Amino acid sequence: MAAVSTRDIIKKFGEVPAVNGISLTVPHGEFMVLLGPSGCGKTTFLRIICGLERQTSGDLLIGGDIVNDIPPRARGVAMMFQSYGLYPHFTVRHNIAFPLKTQGIPRTEINKKVEWASQLLGIGHLLDRRPRQLSGGERQRVALARALVREPTALLLEEPLSNLDAKLRASARQEIKQFQQRVGVTTIYVTHDQVEAMGMGDRIAVIDGGRVRQVGKPTEIYDDPADRFVATFVGTPPMNIVAKNDGYFGFRPENFLPKDMINGEACTEFNFRVDRSEYLGSERIVYGVIEGFDPKQVITAKLPPAHVADEWIRPGEWHPFAVRNSALRQFDNDGKRASRH
């Protein structure tokens, strides 16, 4: 029995479908990431799960029961919002206790649970402060404590790291992930950041245009993208996609290497003209075109900087490059993955 599952959920705003038939199953204890560009319908889908929006059609099951018409408070899901949605006029203690108070839980029980949740997140010393007296990271923990305090069937997180600065984000990522593993709560995490998705998700559902493009483990998403959208949305720089007669083929920039770096494995060779390059410290990104294909198609290669001397990269020069055949991906004309190796 899955913690959360949906069957062909459609949500239309007027005539426009924001969610266009999502069927997804999230088993107990899984960390599922919904990844997609802004406006792809991932947040709307999350709001349908917690009951803030009613789907136009389709079924939503939480803990095995259909909850289509059950109000949010009876669904047993908790949600942490992008800007946390803390109650500014309550203390931290009162914020965390609020979801329990609405359920009419006795006061002693509430105190015990607030204690438990605040210990879990290490915010015991903040209980008597108000949200405005907290830093971004502390607010996030309070929001997380408030979401977890009633031990929900599923925890929904809506872009929780987008309000943190880059440094804090990296540590918060780890923290949320470790924390989720310890508590074991089923988690659905919405983000547009592929680093978060790859780094945190047990599985990722890539969403675009209100549809799920692919569901899979991070490695599957990265190595075996189901279509051109997934291939180019995940990965920086994105996968190179080149048109050929009967469709497209693609390869990751880090698999596009100077011929001499490939040691005798079966590979496909290209003549690569370097146009410009960026030195990024840990790597060098080289932009150029390959001979025999669309000359406007910019191809990127990600090279280890130590391997390539500065003078080697001269604009306009042609170099023999190659891709291991095991790293080549074929796509049909309609963009779907053609054949698996």
Next chain:
Amino acid sequence: MAVIAEPIVKPASRFRFILDRRDMLGSIFVAPAILYVLLLVGVPLLMAVYYSVSAYTIYNPTWQFVGLSNFVDILENPVFRETLYNTFIFTFGSQILGLILGKFGALVLLRPFPGRKFVRALVILPWAVPIALATVAWQWMFDSLYSVINWTLIALHVIDRSQAPNWLGNPDLAMLSVIVVNAWRFFPFAIVIFLAGITAVPQDVLDAATVDGAGFWRRNYQIIMPMILPIVAIGLIFGIVFTFTDLSIVFLMTNGGPVGATSVLGFQGFQTGIVSGDVSHGAAISLFMLPVLLIVVVAMLRFIRRREI
């Protein structure tokens, strides 16, 4: 041959950039407001203070100083004490009624419905209509013979024709009537205040409350109301100050009657000081509003600061 235009040399003046200086420009912009307050509020206030400690009447325009005896006189006068009581009832009654109507109206106007824009515009009318016109209209509605309110109640068989209330003739009903009219005038302002406050509550907070299990009432009274309380309190300060000092509705509708039942401070000050010509006692009555309002306003401002979030 290229001709280069002669640069126009302006005589450098010490005052050339005077309007670019923040402090100068600021003073110039603020000066009219300060002058206005000094001349039209400050001077009359000082005059009132002087009158209140003198024996000045229009029949005997002396500037003779009498100390606080005018204040002792009015405090010993039971009519004044009743007026003070009336003023409190009038002010707080109409504010409470206005706030309830305002909250209700804001909730109705928050959700989209056909013709909402029209209704929103219409709701502002009581606030925009000249007070004299509106009061005359209400006077007819409360008329002892032609009251449309009574007519409706009789037609609906709520009351019998023989026991139709005499709205402006009965002391309690007269107070209720002026309160209703003032609340009617105040509630569009309250709606605007509530609407502004409720719209300022972040959607995330409301969504969080919904997911946390709060229903309509809990969201309203445990989340929205406490969050907008500072804004509402500011609105209430305005309402209290304007109502406490107001005399127009009472003057136009009941003339303080029946038997002084609706007489309020502003009205009595006007009656005593201007109509009867006892300027010194009139000034003392009017000045009595100052400490009362000061206490109310300071208490509310402190409350707001404490609730500031």
